[in-house]
Amino acid sequence: MSKRDATIYKVIFLNQGQVYELYARQIRQSDLWGFLEIEEFVxxxxxxxxxxxxxxxxxxxxxxxxxxxxxxxxxxxIDVVERLGTARISEAKGGNVTPFPLPPLPDKS
Structure with missing residues (x-):
């Protein structure tokens, strides 16, 4: 196993009001504009x-x-880590984690 294959990334992201902390072997910019691809979850x-x-x-x-x-x-x-930690989900409560402001949705009436 080469050093590149052994790289582990810790990815922290927001999802529906929760903070996800996952570990993966591969991450990259997606062909879908504005997205990051995460593969090989650990x-x-x-x-x-x-x-x-x-x-x-x-x-x-x-x-x-x-x-x-x-x-x-x-x-x-996103961090490159030496060893695997524990994947977890936690609530996004104010403080240091603030969701990116999004434009208001159009009125469908």
């Missing part, structure tokens, strides 16, 4: 004695997903 080993319910929820949500497209304005941070 989760902790299931052989551990303690199982984190948050990580299991994420594992179930991304099971069978080959590639995920995340809007660039939803990305909070």
């Amino acid at each position: 989760f902790g080993e299931r052989t551990q004695m303690l199982i984190d319910p948050g990580e299991e929820r994420l594992r179930g949500q991304f099971e069978g997903v080959q590639r995920s497209f995340v809007p660039l304005h939803a990305i909070v941070r």
Whole structure:
């Protein structure tokens, strides 16, 4: 396994009022304008004695997903990390994480 294959990215992004923290082996700018592609999600080993319910929820949500497209304005941070951490979902409560302002939706009346 080359150094490039061993790279692990920690991607933090906003999704429906929650902050997702995931680990993946590949990320890149998408051909779809304004999106980031996340591939090869990495989760902790299931052989551990303690199982984190948050990580299991994420594992179930991304099971069978080959590639995920995340809007660039939803990305909070991307880090290259030395070792795998615990994937998690947390509530986006004010403070340091503020959603990008979007234009109002047109009135459909």
